[in-house]
Amino acid sequence: MRWWHGLAATSLLLAGAAQAQTTPDAGAAGTFAFVDVDVLPMDRDVRLSSQTVVVRDGRIAAIGPRDDIDVPDDATRIDGAGRVLMPGLAEFHGHVPGGDDPVYVQDTLDLYLANGVTLVRNMSGDVSHPELRARIEHGEVNGPTMVVASPWLRSRDADEAVREVRAHHAAGFDLVKIGSIPADAYPRMAETAHAVGIPFAGHIPEGVPLDVALDAKQASIDHFDRYVEFLVPPGTETGDRDAGWFGSGWVQWADRGRIDEAVARTRAAGTWNVPTLTLVEHMASPETPEAMLQWPEMRYMPASERERWRRAKHEYAARDTFQPDAAQALVTLRRELLKALHDGGAPIVLGSDAPQFFNVPGFSIHREMAMMQAAGLTPYEVLVTGTRNAAQALGTPDAFGTVEVGRRADLVLLAGDPREDLSHAQAPLGVMARGHWWPRDALAARLAEIAERHAE
Ligand SMILES: [Zn+2]
Secondary structure, three states: OHEEEEEEHHHHHHHHHHHHHHOOOOOOOOOEEEEEEEEOOOOOOEEEEEEEEEEOEEEEEEEEEEHHOOOOOOOEEOOOOOOEEHHHEEEEEEEOOOOOOHHHHHHHHHHHOOEEEEEEEEOOOOOOHHHHHHHHHHOOOOEEEEEEEEOOOOOOOHHHHHHHHHHHHOOOEEEEEEEEEEEHHHHHHHHHHHHHHHOEEEOOOOOOOOHHHHHOOOEEEEEOOOHHHHHHOOOOOOOOOOOOOHHHOOOHHOOOHHHHHHHHHHHHHHOEOOOHHHHHHHHHHOHHHHHOOOHHHHHOOOOHHHHHHHHHHHHHHOOOOOHHHHHHHHHHHHHHHHHHHOOOOOOOOOOEEOOOOOOOHHHHHHHHHHHHHOOOOHHHHHHHOOHHHHHHHHOOOOOOOOOOOEEOOOOOOOOOOOOOOHHHHOOEEEEEEOOEEEEEEHHHHHHHHHHHHHHH
């Protein structure tokens, strides 16, 4: 799993012994100093110029104006002149494969890292994930910090839901992924989760109204699940028409006059939303799947996955509840909903749902951010959702997500200021996760290796 080791050994041979003493292995931990770098601390909308940031033992140890900070003798110096340092990004609805294919697991983790994603809340757990989480934490496997949800909850009744929630908690999962449980099992599932102290998040099961999930203090609602249904006024004659995929079948009855109430209830509940705009917009877009598969990042996905996406888009396009007008109306409504929730103080955290539907891990987070900006958030507001907000959503606001002394050293070094243009957050010059540092050349070499594996 430690591909960096071989890679670093090769580059050291080429670089010669003199450089070997000053260039750490890619992925190495230790003491680092980003010297003379502009910092986006992300606790406020400001760019601090010409700073030095010292990282030691995986944490930010010092930060201040370049001339005020001593660079420790043992530090690896990283030139920051003219560059921007900010917290790494979170993918709050990601998927990491299970443990049966270690190469695919490692590829996925590295795709996230190469895109500046330093934390993944994995939203469909596998039994192997708690151990993978620990191995990443201990530096035995390269990857973003993982927050691991349980396997998708599929309980048939309330008793089974109670047993499964307890079992997932005992197995060390960080949260329960809500999937498809009977509506009448939801209250006892929620009660049990609160009693044992494990959050539950993800979908809202069919038949459970939005306000019931909010009252039950679901930790996050992903994909804006059940919002469209809430916006359809009670008593609306929907006949036997299915609500469809995220409400696409009912979108023509959505009453925008009810958005304020949805926002107020969400804010009062303290429930986070993970919009995953890309998930729906990729399926709703008029672009053909064949054209989408020409996107540059598609080279990093296995052919079998690309083919699955291609077929899925054709299949969705054939659904009577997902015809072009309804699909586009759904996209428009979801963007309005994001803007209203955000501006109304209902908290938002960044997530795209990779690798579902044309979402290549890591790359898709940048597409998601562009869509959030198109929905009306400023670039800075978008960046907040992927940094500081992720730490808050996990209930650990002081752990990471800002550039401050004591925070976990999850950082990205960029060529430009993403508050001016979000595209500057793409293809970072270097990525640091938990104090381990990967410079761009190492990330690029790794990407090339993954693309090579999937070349036809
Ligand atoms: Zn998902």
